[in-house]
Amino acid sequence: MKIWTLQKKRVGDWMAALRAAGKEVLAPCEADGLLRFRPIDDPSAIAVRPGPCPFPFKEWLFPPHQVLFSYQFEGGKVNLREEEVLVNDQVGLFLRPCDAAAIKILDTVFLSDPPDGFYQLRRSHLTIVTLGCRQAVPSCFCPAVGLSPTSLEGSDLFLWEEDDRFLVYGVSEKGDRLVQVSPDLFEPGEGPEPDQLPSPLPFMERKEPLTNVGQKLQGLFESDLWQEVGRTCLGCGICAYLCPTCHCFDIVDESDAYSGIRCRNWDCCAFPLFTLHASGHNPRPDQPSRYRQRVLHKFAYFLQTFQQNMCVGCGRCSLFCPVGMDIYQIVLQLTGRCLV
Amino acid sequence: MARIGVFVCHCGENIARTVRVKELAQKAAQIPGVVHSEDYIYMCSEPGQKKVRDAIQQKKLTGVVVAACSPQLHELTFRKACQEAGLNPYLCEMANIREQCSWVHTDREKATQKAYEHLRYIVEKVRRNRPLRPIPVPITPRVLVIGGGIAGIQAALDIADGGVPVTLVERQPSIGGNMARLSETFPTLDCAQCILTPKMVSVRQHPNIELLTYSEVEDVKGFVGNFQVTIKKKPRYVDEDLCTGCGDCAPACPSAVPNEFDRNLSWRKAIYIPFPQAVPPVYTLDPQACLNGPKLFPLACERCYQACGPKAINFNDRPKIIERKVGAIIVATGYELLNADYVKELGYGLYPDVMDGLEFERLLSASGPTGGEVVRPSDHKVPKTVVFIQCVGSRNPANGVPYCSRICCMYTAKHALLYKHKVPEGKAFIFYMDIRAGGKGYEEFIQRVMEQERITYIRGAVSKVYGLNGKLMVQGVDTLSGQRLEVAADLVVLATAMVGANSSDLVQKLRLAVDRYGFGQEAHPKLRPVETLSAGIFLAGVAQAPKDIPDTVAQASAAAGKALALVAQKTLEREPTVASVNEFTCVGCFECQKVCPYGAIERKEIRDRAGNLLKVVSTVNTGVCNGCGACVVACRNKSMDLAGFSEEQIFASLAAVTV
């Protein structure tokens, strides 16, 4: 693995160089009190806080609203028009390791056969620059899902903050190419292996492993415990919409009498309509059964299909849940390891 | 996809002058779903209508749009044409391109564009029309009349004469109402009893009238054409069939109470007949007044029983519940006199010689407590000075009612005149605000009273009546001269305001809208003064608003006509453009019920197979719904919709006009 150093004050120069090379830089920035990844020019607008950016990066690969195609009616005819997607080369800057790992999970879904063209295109234009965590926040539980504040999963470049500079680890060729955009900003450097970096890992409290709970959870499918843990779920979509790996979507038409679009919008398994059949039958008739689906999908089903959990331990769902449902604690509770 | 036919009318030159009709028809043909489009000089003519019929049949149209004049003019015409060709008439609508386009614009370009967009909107609407069928409501050919005053009597007789059975319910032991109390009637001074009694007798004898006196409406269910009415007949303790009305019982009775028919100016026995001409002419035992106590047990006194030849008295009588199905209801519940504080300020209730108009009527009446002799209640002396005060409570929003009671000017003049005739040397003063004499012969009557009878009319208000040395001092102001004045009177007669006698109980049972003064709200103040907001329920007489006898009788006949017209049909066909509820999505907040002016929304329980209550939802009684759509807007999750103006239709229409 190649290692460079980059002076913090030169980040702006690097961004300028990236832009000059036709790349769009997306970094967390704050507007009206809302922190999310936005295309930026000005490095001073970057707002990096401890823990993950509240709004995950996934909106840039899997937008909340994607037009699939449009159509016009003419007399008795229908004209379909394929949607053109314009995508620049993009650099995702200052993702957290959990965010980068989440993109790998999205890849398994959207790039597996048949690959999703819209995702594929955007993904192929994206390079991920991750910033390792020097500090964890109370909601973090990446160690519990087999990741860490210095995990390289999904990253192309991995940055580590050290005084006035970054240690830059080249994880992939794609990442290396970003360095090559302005090689003079990067000095060859030395550093420990990423897992040896002084991360907050030893001090993190939430690391009881959730990686091998699938069997046990599935065994609980018929259990009354779900009523207990899922009863207070309100069925809002915050957890899914802020989750970096949730990827359920809906397909709808929007039209008037003469033309329309078919589009793909984010959806959420907590919504009552999600599985409601036109006949009125709903396999998941109440909130606890929907919450069960969420937990099992993340920690059991996905594991069975793709040999990994669909959770990166970012803690967003727990932190932003209106009623404080904490998936980490709930899985522990369900698997009998926690009495809280 | 739908198969819509579009027919563009030139209306001679009326439309074609401004709108390029040929172009319009050509453009219409391009609208998705339109399979036929043509223009013609007069669409509403027989050849024009034939074009519509032929196209429906040849092209199997599923909808028709006629772009022509206002739907108010010809929608029925074209709907009929569609029906003749086998297309449901509600699949036809008109685009108004004459009144609202060619006649109001001059720019051919813009008018044509506007006509096109309008046409397109109607096409989109019609594409989403559903075939509708008029809602048949079977009608029970019987009418319930509530109230046996002159209004109820007149209505019942008219309906019965029309061959329709009537059930007439009267709360009191006898019909006759307030009119039976009157002495003589203005402006002609006929004796009230003389003109009323024959009608009362006719009611009793009419084969089509079922008379239920001493009875009250307990419950009303159902809707227009199909009301189920429960009537409670109170126990009279006298068998109506056995009683001959001979009157032997009353003298035997030892217990006497004030006679309410005479406004408590005389006494009656516990077993009594309200007045000699009562219908039915049978006696009633008032358990409240009977020595045996309200339960008539144990029997301490049987003197009436002993005195009764035909043994008509039955101490064990019980209330009877009578159920009737009726198609229409006439509410003729009449009025009461206001008993407001303002009336008390004028000494009413404090001085026996301050009386209201109805009490004075009894004094004047030949069949009254004094045999028609005018004497003061306090000392039975003939009053030498009588003060009449008009507008007591009426036209007084602060202390009484804001409206004019309409008859007081007239009856006060009549009172003064009758008094003067009986006591020619007496002095009569009338305090009035204005004189309102808007009836046939009324103004002449007032003028006659004023000019010929030497009665003193004082324009002004009375502030106080108080007793002084056996006289009633009436303090007032003459507003014409601005002078304060005081009259020492022997008797004061108050023309007290009238309020509706619709008890809140009955109003609720009937789902009747009444104002705060007890008067029923008519469906339209000008055009539908007899109908109420509840279809099939009509108002007659003072139950609707204060009025005199001729107006009351006229309205009663009008209500009878309406009721007859209704029940004359075997079934009623109601417009099918009514609201409906999606019971699956209705959450039962009943906002719709709160906004429905017709009470058309009912609650319905949804249960599972085991009978467990799942939820309570709204349901629309299509027999009552008028299709205004207020409920649809009130419904937050749109579990309601309105046939003919559905959400889908309106959204599609909007898309078509705004593109």
Next chain:
Amino acid sequence: MKVRNDYLPDLVRIVAMTDETVDLRTLRLVFEDPSLRDRFSFLPGQFGQYSVFGVGEAVFTIASSPTRKGYIECSFKLMGKVTTALRDLEVGDLIGFRGPYGNGFPVETLKGRDLLIIGGGVGMAPLKSLIEFCLDNRRDFGEVTILNGARTVADLLYKKEMEEWGQQEGVRVIQTVDPGGETPEWRGKVGLIPNVLNELAPKPDGKFVVVCGPPIMIKFSLQVLDRLGFSPDRVITTMENKMKCGLGKCGRCNIGPVYVCKDGPVFTAADLARLPRDY
């Protein structure tokens, strides 16, 4: 840039429609693109997404057999938004189709076997494809017994086809309606499918059973078959979950780790027994 777009439907034209029952209609569809008419292939039991433009998509199995080229058929019941819109269409109108999706019936495994085909209501649609496939490849299959039921006589599907099938050699058609659903002229059986099945008591003898219909009917039929000694490996059924993408992405139709759209809709009773009851 244009991207791979699996959501873009092909246009198909309605060339015929048959009203099977009051609320059930069969459409015969032909691809607008002539090359697709020949190229398009599928397996019985596979399904497609049918688009009414401006309204949305709905999933129905292809009700015709792949052996009958040039057209596809679907049968749909009036249910929701899309089926209501489909219902308003006429012969000659264009709709969208994308597919085929799903695994289809394991026709290779079924070859050489006797088949017991049990269908209730609109569940006959995928079975029609299979039956026509068997009849068109008659020599590949053994005896075919068809047990078809509906609530009432009026609710029976494919009346004409049933009659034709029943006249073929080696094919037996048994029809039943729910008690109370019979008419005076009705010559078939009266009773719920599981009960009729119980009464018929077919012997397993290496037979394969294909069951399709409403969930409750499937549930009880599987119980009867189990009692009659049919191995769950040889009892085949299809699931109908709510689907949107048809590609195993949108996360809607999964039952445990299985995506009905991709891994199904055809499952054996043995497969189902391993899945959580989330359908």
Next chain:
Amino acid sequence: MAAVRTDSERTEKGWEPKLIAFVCNWCTYAGADAAGTRRMLYSPCVRIIRFPCTGRIDPHFIVRAFEQGADGVLVSGCHPGDCHYVSGNLLARRRFAIFKALMDFLGLEPERLSFSWVSATEAGKWVEVVNSRVEALRKLGPARVPWGTLSGPPPSLNGRSVAPMPQEPLSQVKPDDYQAVESQLRQLAEGLLATGQVKAVLGYGKGSLQQATPIVITNATEANQLIFNEHCVQNLTVYLTSPSFRSLRPLGVVVKACDSKSLVGLLQEDQVKREDFRAIAVSCPGVKVNGRWADKCLSCDQRIGPIADHIVGSSEPKSTAGADPRDWEIQTIEKWAPAERWNFWMNQFSRCIRCYACRAVCPLCYCQPCIADKNRPQWIPTSPHLKGNVSWNLFRALHLAGRCIGCDECTRVCPVGIRLDLINRRLSLEVAKRFGYEPGKDPSVPPPLATYRPNDPGEFIL
């Protein structure tokens, strides 16, 4: 949507305003016919859509018209007292007063949305109204099309620090104030459960990440898990309509003064039965959101709300209530020009991701399905694009007008920080001003938009 004209198309030479007129069948439609019969000329820029009654005209149709590119909308019906259906126009007057107030607050130019009473004989008035509206639109130019775009940078409300902030009267609140309540609450819950007066108690417990989380206690011995402190912010009454809580009736529910008001709404709208729950009213000194006293607490002077079966702690009203800082923010927004307001709100709404958490936490958003889930027709576009977002947020606000009791849960949970509280509060103020109605007080009084008074103010009607 392809059907919407683009800005460039619309501003081309020859642009003509488009006024959509929603009229009632009996008065204004007939009035417009009368204008035709008399050959009175007026602007051809109007498109008349006929309704049975103004009471049938849903504000949503107006929104839809704007969404589709109308420059202005006119609603016209019978004069008060003339309604063919008795009271349709009187109900409509209330609805439109609130809708108009909302649109003004959001920054729609007032001239774009007009109301008038035109009777069947007032052909002249009809002509005058249409012409004057069209002229006004011509002056304004094309509407911001498509509906829901920003025409410039949004102004910021980040002026809170310079606002005349009220003294935080809650500074005197001590931890003891909660502790006493907490221990009494535990005792009470224990008793209620032990005696079987309730099947379960829904209250606050300690959360693992957040300091308080809703918990359900079904056993008297667990009562000590209940807590009450300044972090107990959630409005638990939202669960009363949840099917998952049906089996727990009668349910003891812990309510603060503000939460208790939503019980009134639920009773008023038949969503709960009085016998299904016992309100355990905790004397609330105030609660905090993100470490600051919640805005609603600053002006709250009650410790106990209108519905309280059991009172825990003091029920004395607070003596220290101050002003609501949002009133200042509302005033600030109202001082902005319409375009600025519009940009502010469009910026806010553009962030909405349609997670519907606002709906999920709202005790009065109990509809199942919600109007946003209804697809025949699609009332509210489900896509999280600006147009759909505007529709959604606007309609949630309208559906809460006269009903919102100001628990502010929607605003607290919104993951993108949309200031729904300002909209809700603005409409509450309007309802109070116009109809003298305050939600959450008396279950027997009908909600203000389900009723009317013959003399309601109609100053906004031409």
